[in-house]
Amino acid sequence: MISMDKYDVTPILQCKKLVAGYKMKSGFVHAVDDVSFDLEKGGFLGIAGESGCGKSTLAFAIMRLLKDNAKIESGEIIFKGRDLARLKDNEMKKIRWVDISMVFQSAMNALNPVLSIGEQLTDAVHAHSEVTQSEAHDKAIEVLKLVDISQDRFNSYPHQLSGGMKQRVMIAMALILNPTLVIMDEPTTALDVVVQRTIIEKIQELRNALGFSVIFITHDLSLLVEISDTLAIMYAGKIVEYGSAQALFNHPLHPYTIGLMNSFPSLTGKISRMGGIEGKPPNLLDPPEGCRFSPRCPQAMSICRKSYPSLENKGENHSVACFLHEGVDKP
């Protein structure tokens, strides 16, 4: 885990009570429901949760790249003092890819098969800045070098590269305009474990060298506790636990976080029972009353089925939304 002291603590991004989702004939899918968090300059925020809990919708809302049937219903996304949720499209265009970029799930498949990677990188530079062909070419070579791809590969086509290399090209693409924030949505999921590890190490190395902030989204909590300085655990559209990766790892408070932690082997090597979480997440068109986790929670009390607990501070940089902890201050 990374010490937080190294980084400036001024938030560059503040999500405040964000509500976003999908308009359907049968109602509104509350995919992101009252989500708030801060991200410091140079910070690394990991967002974990099962499939369908709203992680990608949150990422696309920040990028303002939501699908046609989706919308930001309320809340704010303050980036460098401006509310992205309310920015006009032409203003957002100046920020997207330039100041905030994104590496999508299976991004490597998004490379254009008929253009060389060098052309795709230089096109990305030209699309957003007034530079000469030779400056764009130099920039492309520079970012390829950052992700350990030799300049001999400049004229290679995507099919000539391995999956790991293609994903590194996508990371190079996300970094080419020197963004302040890079959102990574499952950037390594499609790759084998060894390649995944190299790419994660590369991302950390580049973040340390270049100082950009990262929002890293994955269902793999074991990976996140290792690489993030702050963690947000999402369940059914809501953040149920939030805080420093260390605090969450050492003292997970929410039964859902504990369930996720029990779903992977202990990093300390201690043998513990691997338990999953029974049941499945609710339908977000019609979520259960009260705490959305209550139907699956082994410790649910009657209040949990009636009211939703608010996210309360339980110690320095650690908060949880759970009635089991309401009014109890924990380290």
Ligand SMILES: Nc1ncnc2c1ncn2[C@@H]1O[C@H](COP(=O)(O)OP(=O)(O)OP(=O)(O)O)[C@@H](O)[C@H]1O
């Ligand atoms: N285009 C859409 N129209 C309607 N509902 C959608 C649409 N896209 C996603 N959803 C719903 O929104 C909710 C959140 O989905 P989202 O993709 O954000 O979750 P996720 O945590 O990123 O999942 P995954 O890890 O599988 O990508 C889910 O209930 C999903 O079914």
